[in-house]
Each structure stands twice: as structure tokens, then as C-alpha cells.
Amino acid sequence: MIEVKNLRKTFHLKSGDVTALDGVSFSIEDGTVYGIAGYSGAGKSSLVRCLNLLEIPDEGTITIGEYEGIEARGGEVYYQGKKMTARQQNQMRRGIGMIFQHFNLLERSTVFDNIAYPLKYTGRSREEIRRRVLELLDLVDLREKVDVFPSQLSGGQKQRVAIARALAANPKILLSDEATSALDPDATESILNLLRDLNRKLGITIVIITHEMAVIKTIADRMAVMEGGKIVEEGTVYDIFSDPQAPITRKFIASSSPLGKIDKLIAENSSLTQVKKGEILAKLIFQKDCVGEHILTTMAQRYGVNLNIILANVEYLHGNPLGGTIGILSGDAKSIEAGIRFLEENHVRTEVLKDGRVD
Ligand SMILES: Nc1ncnc2c1ncn2[C@@H]1O[C@H](COP(=O)(O)OP(=O)(O)O)[C@@H](O)[C@H]1O
Ligand SMILES: [Mg+2]
Structure with a gap:
């Protein structure tokens, strides 16, 4: 279960304050593929970054995986009444995989080493790591690329490596921030199919952040639409696509529909x-x-x-x-x-x- 209540985040810049999250609340059932749509600047990336505490929210409550009721206030996060330690935050993050638009692979490391990276220092033997990496490569259908460098891969293949890496530690949740936005339509489709398969096979909860409505239509069960740091609409993908309510959702859907x-x-x-x-x-x-x-x-x-x-x-x-x-x-x-x-x-x-x- 992912549950967020009244999440707020303001960035203080020289040029003034920017409120990226203006009281966001929603919940996601386990095993769901959940889409979050919105135009650029809506606050989507800030939301996912707050979900895994890469960004510390100013205010709000987060339940994610086994971590129930993490509370943010005054620039700090509290768990079970105590300030959350860096160690606890890392532990929490290990249960959450994340993939990005630009893959964020280590260019000087092979596919094998990229995927093995998060498994280092986790007490696993070399043999265990090797087995796990090959298993992950099978999962994303890229076994034959085990020894190549990222520069020798297509965009879609790079994203497969990034997905394998994100899944290395067996997370129950995968956060995807514009993961298909740099890919051509064929690669987009194949990555979305892969994510759908992983959701079914592993029961993993997937949160898909995107500015492309078509992506959400292809893969998500439920969705939210963000605008100006707020969720303006939430529901099943079918209900929202067939009868959008908020003006921004109507505009968004009209722009993606013939x-x-x-x-x-x-x-x-x-x-x-x-x-x-x-x-x-x-x-x-x-x-x-x-x-x-x-x-x-x-x-x-x-x-x-x-x-x-x-x-x-x-x-x-x-x-x-x-x-x-x-x-x-x-x-x-x-x-x-x-x-x-x-x-x-x-x-x-x-x-x-x-x-x-x-x-
Ligand atoms: N680290 C940051 N520092 C300052 N402003 C930021 C930062 N991250 C995001 N913002 C601002 O917060 C708002 C929401 O951004 P973001 O969450 O990246 O939106 P989206 O992912 O929907 O495009 C934007 O106005 C953006 O400029
Ligand atoms: Mg973004």
C-alpha cells in the first residue's frame, strides 16, 4: 500500500518560492499499475522524489511498503515517533525501485556491473550476485548483452538494463519517472509491455509518472492527474478517459485522442x-x-x-x-x-x- 496525506513541498529560490506539492493526498493498492499524469511543472517528479524521500517533504504523511505513517515536518522525517535515521531511509528505499527518462546507467561499466551495483555490499557472495544478475537479465530479455557497455545499446535496451537494476533487490514497488519519454514508439511499447508483465509476474506495484496520456492508457489501472502541485482528478483509467471532469484532464485527453x-x-x-x-x-x-x-x-x-x-x-x-x-x-x-x-x-x-x- 502506498498512501500519501497532505504532502507539501516548497522550494525556496532566490527568485521566490515555488510550491511543487500543494497538499497532495492519494492511495495506491498493492499490485496496481498507477499512472500520474500532468504537464511539465505539475509536480510529478517532486511527488515521486518525496515518496522515496530523495526529497524531504515539508509536511505530510507517507505510508510506503512496510513503512507506515512516516511523518514529515519542519524539514525532518519521523517514523514511529522518532527521527528517521539515514540508515532507515536507505532501508526503506531498498524496497522501492526507480527508473528514469535518461536511464542513469554507469557508462564505463558493463551491463553486468550496472545491474550488480546495487547488490554490492549486501552480504551476497560473488556467485549469488552472478546468478541474480543473469536471472534479472532473463526477466528483461537481454541475456545476450551481459558483457556490453551501455553505449552499445539502443534506448529501449538501456531502459531494460535500468529496469533490471531497479529490480535487483526485489522491491515490491517500482517508481517510473518518464521512463519512456526518450524512447521511440516501438521501444515505448515494448517497455510498457515489459512493465505490465513484471506487474503480473511479480505482483509488483508500479507508479508511472508521465506527461503522455497514451502511456497511462496502455498500462495503468487507476490514475491521477496533477496540476499546480495538486491532484485535480483521480479514478480508474477508463472512467477518466471516457468522462474527464477537470478542464486540464479534458484538454489532456483531447490532445491525445483523434x-x-x-x-x-x-x-x-x-x-x-x-x-x-x-x-x-x-x-x-x-x-x-x-x-x-x-x-x-x-x-x-x-x-x-x-x-x-x-x-x-x-x-x-x-x-x-x-x-x-x-x-x-x-x-x-x-x-x-x-x-x-x-x-x-x-x-x-x-x-x-x-x-x-x-x-
Ligand atoms: N530541486 C528543485 N529546486 C527548485 N525548484 C524545483 C526543484 N524541483 C522542482 N522544482 C520546481 O517545482 C515545480 C514542479 O516540478 P516537477 O516536480 O519537476 O514537475 P514535473 O515533474 O511535473 O514536470 C516546478 O516549478 C519546478 O521548477
Ligand atoms: Mg518531471
Whole structure:
């Protein structure tokens, strides 16, 4: 379990104070893949750095792994009523693996030595370390690269080495800060698949920090959205993607969805988006339990409403349809009204973007 309550962190700079975390609270169940999304500067990295105490929060309570109720106040952290020693902090950190955008590998050490590094000084014999490193390389499917240097690896392979290193001490939690942000789409996909596999195989809890919504959609079960040091939205990935509430989340999702193009078309006053008198331009968004596209055909036929499709995109997320259609509905006013009611009853959310029924 990871639980954070009222976490605060302000950086004091010559140019003024910057509040990176402004009272953050959330919790993550064991074994979950949890995404934290937000634009640059939202406070995501500060949050993960506070989670493993690489950064000491000003205030707040953290439960992470076996460490329940670590309390921060006045620039210090307390555990079970006493100031937490450096040794305790290191011990706690050993239960948490971390991976980064730029891999942070030792360039002058081989893949083997990079992965073996965190196992040094832990009382393991050379033979035990060798066995563990090879086991980890198998886990990330990179056995044949054991003796090469990082400069001879692709970005995706470097991240695999970093993942193996992060898992060396068998952590129950893996924190990933923009781990795929420097990778091309193929490498991103393969790293996300690997993380998903590790979550399933090892039961490890994974916290994915990213500015890319697509990453969260691919891999996470639940998610939070951060803005200005606060969590502005939290829930299952499906619920947030199918019905985002906070303005920033809506913007974020529109920018990563093909349906988001409509905003640009409307802003440009594209001829595609012109509605005649009596017509409406509407977003028809599939919700959980919606049977999918044929409900639109049924509506059109049953109510005699014509649907002129401008954009359409549907994918399936956790077994439910996500996305929908944007188009112009025409017909007589009563039919359109009844058609929309029918769609709503059948789990299609309608959002009128332009209304030609009013003058
Ligand atoms: N070590 C630091 N010193 C000063 N300001 C920082 C430091 N780390 C982060 N900040 C500031 O805190 C805010 C949040 O940053 P960060 O947590 O890195 O956001 P994100 O990871 O979402 O991009 C930003 O305004 C950033 O400039
Ligand atoms: Mg960051």
C-alpha cells in the first residue's frame, strides 16, 4: 500500500518560492499499475522524489511498503515517533525501485556491473550476485548483452538494463519517472509491455509518472492527474478517459485522442463543422456498457435522424468501448430530441458542440 496525506513541498529560490506539492493526498493498492499524469511543472517528479524521500517533504504523511505513517515536518522525517535515521531511509528505499527518462546507467561499466551495483555490499557472495544478475537479465530479455557497455545499446535496451537494476533487490514497488519519454514508439511499447508483465509476474506495484496520456492508457489501472502541485482528478483509467471532469484532464485527453481534432476544426470554422438551421454538431461518446457503434445506426433508423459523421474513433479499454463519433445530426426537432434521449439511455453521452436549433 502506498498512501500519501497532505504532502507539501516548497522550494525556496532566490527568485521566490515555488510550491511543487500543494497538499497532495492519494492511495495506491498493492499490485496496481498507477499512472500520474500532468504537464511539465505539475509536480510529478517532486511527488515521486518525496515518496522515496530523495526529497524531504515539508509536511505530510507517507505510508510506503512496510513503512507506515512516516511523518514529515519542519524539514525532518519521523517514523514511529522518532527521527528517521539515514540508515532507515536507505532501508526503506531498498524496497522501492526507480527508473528514469535518461536511464542513469554507469557508462564505463558493463551491463553486468550496472545491474550488480546495487547488490554490492549486501552480504551476497560473488556467485549469488552472478546468478541474480543473469536471472534479472532473463526477466528483461537481454541475456545476450551481459558483457556490453551501455553505449552499445539502443534506448529501449538501456531502459531494460535500468529496469533490471531497479529490480535487483526485489522491491515490491517500482517508481517510473518518464521512463519512456526518450524512447521511440516501438521501444515505448515494448517497455510498457515489459512493465505490465513484471506487474503480473511479480505482483509488483508500479507508479508511472508521465506527461503522455497514451502511456497511462496502455498500462495503468487507476490514475491521477496533477496540476499546480495538486491532484485535480483521480479514478480508474477508463472512467477518466471516457468522462474527464477537470478542464486540464479534458484538454489532456483531447490532445491525445483523434476526436480531439474537432476543437481545431471548430476554431478554424471548417466547412465540415457548419450546421444549418435545425441541425446540431454533437459529440457522441461511448460509455461503459455501451454496445458500440451499431447503436448509432439503430438510433438513426428508429428516429429518422440523419447522422453525418465527421470524425470517428473507437477503441476498447479494459473490455469497454472508449471513444465515439462526432457528426452532424439533422431531422425534425422532435426526432433529434428523441434520438438523443435514446442514445443517453443506451450509454452514449451526447455533447452538443454547435446548435442550429436556436437562433
Ligand atoms: N530541486 C528543485 N529546486 C527548485 N525548484 C524545483 C526543484 N524541483 C522542482 N522544482 C520546481 O517545482 C515545480 C514542479 O516540478 P516537477 O516536480 O519537476 O514537475 P514535473 O515533474 O511535473 O514536470 C516546478 O516549478 C519546478 O521548477
Ligand atoms: Mg518531471
